Amino acid sequence: MFCREWLAQLEQHKDDIRGAGLQLAAVGIGEPKHARRYCGRLAPSVTCVANKTLEAYRAFGLKQGSLLQLAGPQVFLAGARAVAGGAVQGEATGNTLMLGGVFVIDQRGVIRFADYDEYAGDHPDFDDILAAVRTLDLAQPH
Secondary structure (H helix, E strand, C coil), X not given: CHHHHHHHHHHHCHHHHHHCCCCCEEEEECCHHHHHHHHHHHCCCCEEEEECCCHHHHHCCXXXXXXXXXXXXXXXXXXXHHHXXXXXXXXXXXXXXXXXXXXXXXXXXXXXXXEECCCCCCCCCHHHHHHXXXXXXXXXXX
């Protein structure tokens, strides 16, 4: 449900994100056919890839959630928000225990912004991402 919600938000904010000079990509855990199915429907302008292993998640320092991070009060509030916004839980694919994150990576592969989910459904605010990006000189790595 939260992945579907995030993909829909990426699509909704695509013009603002591209206007900040960014390209959109989403990485998930699972079969490539799942990425095609969900992205094609929810976020057709986003490049989506999926991998059955956790290599990409581990490379970015993402971790499995604890019981509280996966089923605590904040998760239930996030679930209510997601449902109110039209996201529903379908068949789960991939590793549902992993927490997500958002990263801005410059053209040289340097991570210039990182936001790690504190619990399932903890998506950053797009205004915060865009504000952080506007302060960066993405042409020059630090």
